[in-house]
Amino acid sequence: MNVDTGVTARLASLREQLHHHNYLYHVLDSPEISDEQYDALMTELRDLEGEHPELVTPDSPSQRVGGSTLTGFDTARHARPMLSLDSSARPEDLRAFDTRLRRAVAGIGGSPDAIAYSLEPKIDGLSAELVYEGGLLARAVTRGDGVVGEVITANVRTIRSVPIRLRSSLRPVPAHLAVRGEIYLPIQDFDEVNEALINEGKQPFANPRNAAAGSVRQIDPKNTARWPLTIYCYDVLDGDAAFATQSELLGALADWGFPVNQLNAAATDVDGVLAYFAGIELRRDDLAYEVDGVVVKLEDIAQRERLGATAHHPRWAYAIKFVPRQEVTQVLKIIAGVGRTGVVTPVALMRPVNIGGVTVSRANLHNIEDIERKDIREGDTVRVERAGDVIPQVVERVETGDDRGAPFVMPSECPSCGTPLVRRGPYTLCPNSFGCPGQLVGRLTYYGSRGGLDIEGLGEKTVSQLVERDLVKRFPDLYDLRAEQLVGLDGFAERSAEKLAAAIDASRTPTLPRFLTALGVPEVGPAVARTLARRFGTFERIRAASVEELDAVDGIGEVMAGHIHAFFNEPHTARVLDDLLDGRVSPLPEETVPLAGEQPFAGLTFVFTGAMAGFTREAAEALVQALGAKASGSVSKKTSYVVAGERAGSKLAKAQDLGVTVLDESGFLALLAEHGAAL
Ligand code: IVH
Secondary structure (H helix, E strand, O other): OOHHHHHHHHHHHHHHHHHHHHHHHHHOOOOOOOHHHHHHHHHHHHHHHHHOHHHOOOOOHHHOOOOHHHHOOOEEEOOOOOOOOOEEOOHHHHHHHHHHHHHHHHHOOOOHHHOOEEEEEEEOOEEEEEEEEOOEEEEEEEOOOOOEEEEOHHHHHOOOOOOOEOOOOOOOOOOEEEEEEEEEOOHHHHHHHHHHHHHOOOOOOOOHHHHHHHHHOOOOHHHHHOOOOEEEEEEEEEEOOOOOEHHHHHHHHHHOOOOOOOOOEEEOOHHHHHHHHHHHHHHHHHOOOOEEEEEEEEOEHHHHHHHOEOOOOEOOEEEEEOOOEEEEEEEEEEEEEEOOOOEEEEEEEEEEEEEOOEEEEEEEOOOHHHHHHHOOOOOOEEEEEEOOOOOOEEEEEEEOOOOOOOOOOOOOEOOOOOOEOEEEOOEEEOOOOOOOHHHHHHHHHHHHOOOOOOOOOOOHHHHHHHHHOOOOOOHHHHHHOOHHHHOOOOOOOHHHHHHHHHHHHHOOOOEHHHHHHHHOOOOOOHHHHHHHHHHHOOHHHHHHOOHHHHHOOOOOOHHHHHHHHHHHHOHHHHHHHHHHHOOOOOOEOOOOOOOOOOOOOOOOEEEEEOEOOOOOHHHHHHHHHHOOOEEEOOOOOOOOEEEEOEOOOHHHHHHHHHOOEEEOHHHHHHHHHHOOOOO
8 A cells, every 4th residue: 555645544544533523612612532542543643644745734632722722713823813903092102103114214214304194993792813715705713813713704704794705896806815803793783782691691891801702712603693792904914905094994894895984084293193092092992893993004104014013012003092091989898799709809999980971879899909009998099990880999098087996807707698708819709619608609600600501590689699599599499499499590490490490410520621610619720620531530539639639640749739629628619629529520531541549650760751541641640640540751670661652762772771670551551451551
């Protein structure tokens, strides 16, 4: 057989398998192979592609960027890096930019007194790249990390203002074109979307930007289509088209049918820029979309190319931002509130004040260190800021109150459940994660959310009602609910009550990593959850692990180990977990884990080298460690076994030199089987 045909066929088969398992895992959430098996396929693919780089295809699963795939979207590299902008809210910084730029223009032989700026409202949305081939929308990609983003073509197709076919009546259509624009959700629609989400029992979005981001990243384009997203385009990243100026570029985009902001303008100096900026700020509240400033770009595109960019920003553009909206008012009282993650936060109750159209009477004081630094007490007059739609913040003390209270002291017990509070850095925490009523709604909501066990219908609004009506007093009560009890909750009739009851029922056998994530163990996100699951195998063993055992896991440091251990050993939490596991939830252990408890490899040291079909090196090391052995990176006389996979190198040679026992993969498997490790 021709070797190349063999390699090509194997590559095709590996890609097919990986695509399939990706889909099962990320989209359907029902994997058919273990993580180790998946990793082994990926290792083989990467190795083969490494030997035959000419055979790498852009759609190869190896071309995904680590981390981004959790969402189920493919990733793609941008035509050119999508940079962000240097920015400031201070006019003097804009002047400094102007001076720098004129000097740089002179430096490349241009005329510093003859420059012009394009001025564009800076929309607070989501940057995306739209790629057109032969005039047709071929691909849409989120900005991602600026170099690689997520492919969201199907979702972007549902945005009515995005042309699917470029208009050709005014200007010839280039064969290839990559355009950058800002996808956003108009403010009015944002309010409506949030209302609808609340009615469906789902979590509302914090601001229009998050709503837009959430919407374009829906797995099912039908969900994106429900929300009236739109776009303004402002840049050409790549393509068979050349422009002399930004205005010409914007004109061309409009000719091809892209929405281009009508408020875009031009100026020749800083005063002109600031006048435009002031005008936009005046109209800010009347605009249909969130604007957070003005983007200033050098008009001359040839000069831009020569000026280039720093690692993050083009040297030829700048964003001048609006100063956040602030007002001054008086602090009447400072209280401590428990948040949904157990963090106890000082909150200022204030004389109500109107900030940019919203009446504000509570503001966040963050944590005890922050209050102490700002020295804010009851009776003081403070400056309060409302930035975007986040909770208002106390920025600083403006005036000391006449009848100034004593410095605020954090309570020593949780205001909601009375448990003694613990200090973690600047934060104060109620450790009663699962027994504290102040945390119950938040924890349950997270448990049922998409990032948790994805219990359809168990949104915040529903959880709040369950808790208010005493249907759920403790976390495990969730699993004792009957459909009849749900009928009559807001938005629930018989059918929907049955559906929610069924969804709760279906969540009784989550995979171990998902369950860990859903519980909201401090610092345990999906990646750490998987590591823990691989290392310990069962929930019980993770719960029982000592700080030292947790600390010994790759990727878990001492501090994190301490937090995880404290979480599981808090007495109320432990009781809630006992009840949860007592016939209510049975997390499914990972496939490739040793049987409970035994340490048949205690005292042995393993070294892994080369590629194995069934394990990544990390997985193999975790496995022998779980069985009591040490895994080492280098071979010595003390090494018990060297396990050599394909293309093993110098470590194999050294083992042979030293007379250390060498196993191949099947020998390793046999050794595992001999010691009763379940695979
Ligand atoms: S230009 C090299 N123009 O603001 C070009 N950005 O940090 C860089 N934005 O990530 C971007 N409206 O998401 C540009 N008219 C506009 C914009 C705009 C909104 C966003 C974009 C970018 C961020 C700047």
